[in-house]
Amino acid sequence: MSKIEKFSPDLCVLAGYMLIVGEEMCQQYNMINLHPAPPGGPKGSWQEVIWQLIENKSDKAGAMMHLVTPKLDEGPVVAYCLFSIVDEPFKEYWQKGDKQKLFHLIRQHELVREFPLIISTLKAFSEKQIGIKDGRVVDDKGKFIEGYDLSDTVNQATPAILK
Secondary structure: OHHHHOOOOOOEEEOOOOOOOOHHHHHHOOEEEEEOOOOOOOOOOHHHHHHHHHHOOOOEEEEEEEEOOOOOOOOOEEEEEEEEOOOOOOHHHHHHOOHHHHHHHHHHHHHHHHHHHHHHHHHHHHOOOEEEEOOEEEEOOOOEOOOEEOHHHHHHOOOHHHO
């Protein structure tokens, strides 16, 4: 915290941080974390998330930015993007039961969405489309929301080879 305080940040972004932030820091700063799962999806590392998606035979994968709280991966959803993992190019691997190929394919499709999601989320904050009030996410009218769906924006920013 002593390293951060001299900057007086309005918002801290955790992406690939992989450490648990303490309660004092959560109270002191507005922080958002990148998590490689859709809202309400699995918790844990990206590897754990993908294996859980496969084991649960999920139809969607994605990524989200959520508020950092002392409870790991349980803060309110700020923004998210979703994509189908049942159609092409995933369909044949579900049919074959090829979990290794599914794992790598889901990771590839999720990973290319991470940076566009981070950038789009920060843009939404800077343009006042979303904000943080009393530890919750609000829209441009100050109404509490359950996350800002950036799927279309993020999916348009993915490489054409994945579409």
